Amino acid sequence: MAYTYEYPRPSVTVDCVVFGLDDSADLRILLIERADDPFAGHWALPGGFVDMGEDLDLAAKRELEEETGIKDIFIEQLYTFGAPNRDPRGRVISVAYYALVNLSEHPIKAASDARQAKWFKISELPPLAFDHNKVLEMALERLRAKVLYKPIGFELLPEKFTLTDLQNLYETILGQQLNRRNFRSKILKMGLLEQQERQQNVPHRPAYLYKFNKEKYQRLSERLGEFIFEIRFQPRETED
Amino acid sequence: MAYTYEYPRPSVTVDCVVFGLDDSADLRILLIERADDPFAGHWALPGGFVDMGEDLDLAAKRELEEETGIKDIFIEQLYTFGAPNRDPRGRVISVAYYALVNLSEHPIKAASDARQAKWFKISELPPLAFDHNKVLEMALERLRAKVLYKPIGFELLPEKFTLTDLQNLYETILGQQLNRRNFRSKILKMGLLEQQERQQNVPHRPAYLYKFNKEKYQRLSERLGEFIFEIRFQPRETED
DNA sequence: TCAAAAGTGTTTAGTTTACACCCATGC
DNA sequence: GCATGGGTGTAAACTAAACACTTTTGA
DSSP, X not given: OOEEESSOOXXXXXXXXXXXXXXXXXXXXXXXXXXXXXXXXXXXXXXXXXXXXXXXHHHHHHHHHHHHOOOSOEEEEEEEEXXXXXXXXXXXXXXXXXXXXXXXXXXXXXXXXSOOEEEEEGXXXXXXXXXHHHHHHHHHHHHHHHTTTSTTGGGGSOSSBOHHHXXXXXXXXXXXXXXXXXXXXXXXXXXXXXXXXEOXXXXXXXXXXXXXXXXXXXXXXXXXXXXXXXXXXXXXXXXX | OOEEESSOOOEXXXXXXXXXXXXXXXXXXXXXEOOSSSSTTSEEOXXXXXXXXXXXHHHHHHHHHHHHOOOSOEEEEEEEEOOXXXXXXXXXXXXXXXXXXXXXXXXXXOOTTSOOEXXXXXXXXXXXXXXXXXXXXXXXXXXXXXXXXXXXXXXXXXXXXXXXXXXXXXXXXXXXXXXXXXXXXXXXXXXXXXXXXXXOSOSSSOOEEEEEOHHHXXXXXXXXXXXXXXXXXXXXXXXX
């Protein structure tokens, strides 16, 4: 069956930049190996064509699940890329999303269509298909900026985590070391973390686990607007 | 001439939320009256179909100029709206932009195709065509959030402005009164404003005019990252 | 001389930074 | 008992908020 229109139309795709944190608190990105041309054999962001009648967000979630088995995660629209020649097949406009996932609780499955999916360290990325390097770049920027004023970092951690886990997360994403004492004070003073039981079986003093109280955050942010959650550390300027 | 594809394709449009400040520092939005169905006679955001081979940003700028005569302004992608039934003509995905313009220096021209364009006060908006109310809502949110940490407010002012103009702008956008003394200290301490000559012919003590030094801002923000420019006033919490 | 807005100094409270010592556990 | 991270108290520097008086101009 064919579809005919009076004016030419672009294709529309969705692409997802999926971030995860590995055991050593390194940031990773989920990529799939393309089976077909263009860019067969290259690594690319998971994604695909939007169905007619399908909402964009749903298309992003569907493609992600089809290609990697991952579902029920934090996902948000990033930006729409529409440079005329970004796809050699013709005019393809891509609505990009970024997603945050807890690596340990969302193992990737073999993709249904035999394309393999793999977590790459941010520091060891292969060259990507299409303009996906640019998309990824922008997603990283967004993540770094947003993590400073929205509590989205928790999406990368399991439900219960230690303050050290959380600090490692911020240090990884922001690419800077933070003072332990001050980090803890700042985070706890917000009153959004709930202390749980202690860790078990660690070869050192066991840390308390914490849960992020999302409901409380949402209640407060409705009442108070932005910046209930703000993590920022500006080292004091040293004299020249 | 007709275009035939193997799979159905959506149409892609761009829509622009254009903000301006009027003489009494009220925020206004530029709307056009639709000539044709759907929503003939209704007010809508300026916008239209993206040409094949045309970059999205360019499409937004082109449509804006065609419909309102406005060009060479600050414009940035906002969000892509793609709910399956947002347009009665079929599947239409709209990449929304928002723009900031200095109302006095960019008068609107009669639109080429006789549709009229008009500046509406934010508080006196008509019901809009399609999902444009939602788009506008999101643009406002973005503007309110972004003005706190990026110096985009200056785009709404003429090149030279008084500190009172600037303060009025922030009070309008944020919807809250600010302390004059603290506002001035904060803004001037950043070192990004350059004092010019004084106002003339005002029936009170003439204020100094200032220019925003964009180059200096860009240099600093490259070196120092986010938050060189930060306007925030949090009234101290009162005891209950 | 009056109205209207411009411009500034200072106190106080609160926050952020920087720093160093003790604690609990498994091996 | 020792290695490993966990946990905390506090002084000093800085920043933000709140407040009220003086200045300059045109009418």
